[in-house]
Structures are given as C-alpha cells and as structure tokens.
Amino acid sequence: MNKINAVITGVAGYVPNYIMTNQEIAEIVDTTDEWILSRVGIKERRVLKKEEGVGVSYLATKAMQELIRKTNLDPMDVEAVIFATTTPDYVFPNSAALTAEKTGMKNALCFDISAACSGFIYALEIASGFISCGKYKKVVVLSGDVLTSITNYKDRNTCPLFGDGCGAVLLEATHDDLGIIDSILKADGAGFKYLHQKAGGSVHPASLETVERNEHTLWQEGKVVFKYAVSKMSDACTEIMEKNKLSKDDIQWVVPHQANLRIIDAVAHRMGIDPKKMMVNIEKYGNTSAGTIPLCLWDWESKLKKGDKLILTAFGAGFTWGAVYLKWGYDPK
Ligand code: UT7
Numbered sequence: 283m284n285k286i287n288a289v290i291t292g293v294a295g296y297v298p299n300y301i302m303t304n305q306e307i308a309e310i311v312d313t314t315d316e317w318i319l320s321r322v323g324i325k326e327r328r329v330l331k332k333e334e335g336v337g338v339s340y341l342a343t344k345a346m347q348e349l350i351r352k353t354n355l356d357p358m359d360v361e362a363v364i365f366a367t368t369t370p371d372y373v374f375p376n377s378a379a380l381t382a383e384k385t386g387m388k389n390a391l392c393f394d395i396s397a398a399c400s401g402f403i404y405a406l407e408i409a410s411g412f413i414s415c416g417k418y419k420k421v422v423v424l425s426g427d428v429l430t431s432i433t434n435y436k437d438r439n440t441c442p443l444f445g446d447g448c449g450a451v452l453l454e455a456t457h458d459d460l461g462i463i464d465s466i467l468k469a470d471g472a473g474f475k476y477l478h479q480k481a482g483g484s485v486h487p488a489s490l491e492t493v494e495r496n497e498h499t500l501w502q503e504g505k506v507v508f509k510y511a512v513s514k515m516s517d518a519c520t521e522i523m524e525k526n527k528l529s530k531d532d533i534q535w536v537v538p539h540q541a542n543l544r545i546i547d548a549v550a551h552r553m554g555i556d557p558k559k560m561m562v563n564i565e566k567y568g569n570t571s572a573g574t575i576p577l578c579l580w581d582w583e584s585k586l587k588k589g590d591k592l593i594l595t596a597f598g599a600g601f602t603w604g605a606v607y608l609k610w611g612y613d614p615k
Contacts, residue, residue: 288406288413288421288453289461289611292355294348295580296341297328297447297567304442311438318442323543327445327568329430337371337431339380341448341573342424346385349422349450352615357386360452361418364408365394366401366425366572367448368599369432381424390422398477399539399598401425401572402449403467403606406594409453410462419455424448426573432479434499443541444500445568449576456611460589464526465606466518473510473601477502511545511597516552518605519595523553526607530554532591534610535582539596540564540574549595571598584614 303326304315318324330341342365350357365378378392397404402425412418426448435441453461479500481492492498515538523533536559538546543564550557561578570577575594579586586592590610597603 284457286414286416286455286457287459287461287463288410289456289458290451290608291454291611292349292353292452293449293576293579293583294345294352295447295449295577296344296348297577298330298341300329300331301326302329307442310435311441313438313442321544322443323564324442324568325565328447330428330446337377338367338369338426338428338448339371339377339384341426341428341446342377342381342450343384345426345448345450346381346422346424349452350385353452355452358389360387360390360420360422362409362412362421363387363390363392364405364421364423365392366397366405366423367394367427368396368398368401368571369427369429370394378424387422397598397602398600399541399569399571399574400467400596400600400602400604401598402575403465403594403596403604404602406462406606407465407467410465413453413455421453423451423453425576427571429500429569429571432498432500434496436496439504440500440502443569445570447567447570447573447577449573449580451576451579460609460611462606462608464522465604466522467604468514468518469600469602471600473599476506477599477601508542508545510601511541512548512552514601514603515539515549515595515597515605518603519549519553519593522593522605522607528591528607533559533593534590535559535561535586535592537561537575537578537592537594539598540567540578541569541597586610586614588613
C-alpha cells in the first residue's frame with residue numbers, strides 16, 4: 283500500500299483589531315520608530331486588549347471559524363486538535379479543548395503543546411505522525427499566542443518585539459506525493475537561561491513577591507538568542523535540503539519564524555536562497571511566537587500553488603528549533 287502523507291488542505295488566521303504602532307511603544311519606553319524598524323523590522327503589532335477579557339482561544343476560535351467556512355469542513359469530522367501555544371487561556375484545561383468546544387469539534391481528542399516559537403513545526407510533526415500511521419484522517423493544528431499577556435512594558439529590550447495572533451490549518455490524509463515530506467526537529471534545555479518566564483510555574487508559583495518583581499513576563503538575553511536562532515535555523519534548513527537532495531532552485535518558499543528581520547536575512551544568506559523567496563510579514567504583526575508561520579501561510583495563500591516546495595523553519599525558547607519540508611497541497615481558489 284502507498285505511504286499515507288498528511289497534507290495541509292486549508293489555512294486561516296486571526297489577529298486582533300487593535301494596532302499598536304512603534305510610536306505608541308515610544309510613548310511607553312525610551313525607544314524610537316527608527317530603532318525598532320532598523321534593528322528588528324517591525325512597524326506595528328496587533329494587541330488583544332485586556333478589556334476584551336479573553337485569551338488565545340478567542341483568536342483560535344476566530345481562525346477556526348474562518349477555516350471551517352473556507353474548507354466546508356464539518357467540525358464533527360475532526361478527530362484531533364493540537365494547539366501550539368505558550369500563552370494558553372489557563373494553566374488547565376487546555377486551550378485546544380476550549381476552542382474545540384466553541385467551534386463544534388466535539389469528536390476530537392484535544393491537547394496543547396509547549397514548544398514556544400517552534401510550536402507550529404512541532405505540532406505539524408505530531409499531526410503528520412497521527413495521519414501517516416493510518417488512524418486519523420482529519421487533524422487541526424491551532425498555533426498562536428497572546429504574547430502581549432507576558433510582555434514587560436517597562437523593558438525596552440523586549441516590549442517592542444511582540445504581538446498577538448493565531449493561525450489554524452487543516453491536515454488530511456492523502457496517498458499523493460504532497461504534504462509533509464520530512465522534518466528535523468531539535469531541542470536543548472541548556473537554552474533555558476537565555477529565554478524564559480521566571481515565575482508562574484511549579485518552581486516559582488505566583489505570589490505577591492513574584493508579581494512585584496514582574497517575573498510573570500518574558501525575559502531574554504537577546505543577543506545570545508539572536509546568534510543561536512541564525513545558526514540553528516540555517517543549519518536545520520541546509521540539513522533538510524541535503525537530506526532530500528533539494529537545491530536552492532528547487533525551493534519555491536522558505537517560511538521562517540518572524541522574530542527579527544535581520545535573523546531572516548541572515549538565514550537566507552546562509553542558505554544561499556533568494557531573499558524574495560523568504561515569506562516576511564514581521565512588519566505588521568511583530569513576533570507572535572507560535573503564530574508567525576501559520577500567519578505567513580495565511581497571508582501568502584493566494585501565491586501558493588499545488589506542488590510548491592516549502593521549507594518551514596523556527597527557533598524558540600527551550601531552546602527548540604527545526605525545519606519541515608512540505609509540498610503544498612492545492613492551487614489558489
Ligand atoms: O522568538 C523568540 C526568540 N527571540 C529572538 O529570536 C530574539 C533575538 N534577538 C533579537 O532579535 C535582538 O537581539 C534584539 C532585537 C532583542 C535586540 O537587538 P540587538 O541589535 O541585539 O540590540 P542589543 O541588545 O545589542 O542592544 C544594542 C543597543 C544597546 O545600547 P548600547 O548598550 O549599545 O548603548 C541597547 O540598550 O540598543 C539599545 N536598545 C534599544 N535602543 C532603543 C535595546 N533596545 C532598545 C530599544 N530602543 N527598544
């Protein structure tokens with residue numbers, strides 16, 4: 283029997299309406315539009331306002347509703363929902379179950395995964411495994427974050443970087459030579475010291491002291507993370523291309539995690555790929571962590587053709603990183 287592949291058959295996304303410009307950030311901390319644009323490549327980001335009283339499952343629900351409309355999906359046919367996020371609605375229950383309940387996916391097993399900015403490519407690997415083993419035919423991957431909920435707006439080193447957004451993709455079984463072909467995914471817990479949230483977990487549960495010390499926000503040593511991100515993403519991309527005998531001309535698109543435009547440019551340079559083949563939307567959304575790659579696919583969907591060869595690559599807290607090689611499953615509608 284032919285191998286079963288998992289192919290993406292639809293993509294959707296959602297970003298909150300509120301646009302926070304660099305000018306607004308410059309009114310909060312000592313920075314400028316010029317610094318943020320030239321050092322990171324961000325012009326604006328979307329923010330889920332606190333007064334809405336909702337979390338990441340609100341974004342995922344909106345994205346999922348669009349996905350259902352676009353693909354004519356009967357939500358009762360979905361057998362598994364995997365949600366990649368670092369900012370779930372609650373510590374428990376998982377946000378996959380909360381989103382599934384709001385969107386009618388009542389027959390699905392649901393769980394969240396924690397792989398920070400690499401969450402989408404990790405979730406694709408799991409979804410692909412579920413499908414290629416033959417037991418599951420329709421799997422949904424939700425992937426996104428409300429990173430502004432863990433952003434320290436007193437720290438100019440980090441607060442300009444982050445935004446909120448979520449993507450949703452449907453994966454289905456196929457015997458065609460399409461979909462997820464290969465992946466290289468790695469982790470190194472030694473990266474903890476460079477990028478983490480100090481409190482709110484079982485080591486330092488929330489207390490008056492942790493709140494006073496602002497320890498429920500993201501902390502990173504940006505320069506170190508930058509260097510690791512460039513080398514690990516470039517190495518993973520080069521390795522997956524060599525393993526699959528792909529030249530740079532065989533690749534139509536590289537979809538990199540959007541943390542810094544200078545990281546994306548450096549990865550393109552190291553891979554020897556034409557920068558025009560790099561999907562970039564960091565200027566309008568900033569770093570939405572697990573949201574960046576599916577939001578790129580959502581923005582670029584009309585340019586993607588059946589059979590196009592894509593490399594997805596990400597790097598994030600953990601450290602976690604990797605690359606996925608896939609063949610796009612459908613022509614623009
Ligand atoms: O997605 C998760 C993974 N995260 C990442 O991939 C992030 C990786 N890191 C980065 O993207 C960059 O390191 C940052 C954007 C975070 C920082 O850029 P950088 O070019 O590495 O800046 P730096 O930290 O080396 O700081 C350079 C200068 C410093 O001033 P001095 O010491 O040279 O006088 C900073 O104080 O820029 C200063 N600076 C700022 N100035 C204006 C830092 N943040 C700001 C700011 N506005 N917002």
